[in-house]
Amino acid sequence: MDAGSKVYVPEIFGPTIQGEGALVGKQCHFIRIGGCDYNCSWCDSMHAVDSREFTRCEQLTQHEIVARVRALPFVPWVVLSGGNPALFDFRILVDELHDAHFNVQLETQGSRWQNWFNDLDALALSPKPPSSRMRFNENALVGIVKSLRPQVFEHTFLKVPVLTAPDLEFALDVHDTFSGELPLYVSVVALPNETPVDVLKRTAQVVEWFKEYDSRTYQDVRIFPQQHFLLWGHARGR
Numbered sequence: 001m002d003a004g005s006k007v008y009v010p011e012i013f014g015p016t017i018q019g020e021g022a023l024v025g026k027q028c029h030f031i032r033i034g035g036c037d038y039n040c041s042w043c044d045s046m047h048a049v050d051s052r053e054f055t056r057c058e059q060l061t062q063h064e065i066v067a068r069v070r071a072l073p074f075v076p077w078v079v080l081s082g083g084n085p086a087l088f089d090f091r092i093l094v095d096e097l098h099d100a101h102f103n104v105q106l107e108t109q110g111s112r113w114q115n116w117f118n119d120l121d122a123l124a125l126s127p128k129p130p131s132s133r134m135r136f137n138e139n140a141l142v143g144i145v146k147s148l149r150p151q152v153f154e155h156t157f158l159k160v161p162v163l164t165a166p167d168l169e170f171a172l173d174v175h176d177t178f179s180g181e182l183p184l185y186v187s188v189v190a191l192p193n194e195t196p197v198d199v200l201k202r203t204a205q206v207v208e209w210f211k212e213y214d215s216r217t218y219q220d221v222r223i224f225p226q227q228h229f230l231l232w233g234h235a236r237g238r
């Protein structure tokens with residue numbers, strides 16, 4: 001994507017905290033990019049997935065996105081989310097965010113490789129489990145992990161949404177695919193119209209399911225409800 005190309009940007013907001021994964025609790029800004037190659041059954045970001053919605057949002061160049069982020073109070077991290085930002089070449093965006101002294105984390109389902117992944121400070125690979133009704137592309141995910149330079153691999157982790165027991169089994173299988181070298185963060189799904197209490201109950205259920213597995217094999221697995229959902233529900237821009 002050259003400097004003059006524009007993408008749909010449904011949201012830029014912050015400061016807030018990262019609600020999931022290895023950076024949970026860290027102060028950050030979010031950049032949400034429009035467009036996704038998936039359509040998960042419980043997606044909580046349909047405004048960045050449904051083209052009828054995100055094409056009503058403004059279009060910005062990479063430089064304009066960075067200018068919007070720089071106008072916010074400084075925090076150490078910027079999270080690039082979607083949709084799937086991996087559909088685009090964001091090398092300029094990542095470079096300019098680094099020039100402005102931000103660390104950059106990408107969140108992607110791991111369906112597409114981009115060379116700029118090797119410029120990231122943290123990478124959340126979030127393959128979608130059976131309850132999403134999406135088909136998992138293991139070859140694409142393995143290809144991405146193999147292409148990472150060691151410095152980025154060290155800061156890469158799996159973040160798998162879990163709604164059902166088969167979802168947990170899927171998450172642990174993906175963890176096994178990488179011989180346990182990528183930490184696994186299980187992110188308990190919050191369905192539309194659910195309350196934080198519903199999600200805490202589901203988290204307790206996931207913890208019970210996890211007891212059925214050998215804890216010596218899965219020492220680098222962590223189970224969390226989505227903190228941003230507990231704090232703000234499905235509200236946008238938080």
Ligand code: SF4
Nearest residue numbers: 036038039040043083
């Ligand atoms: S990959 Fe993420 S953004 Fe895309 S449809 Fe699934 S949950 Fe939504």
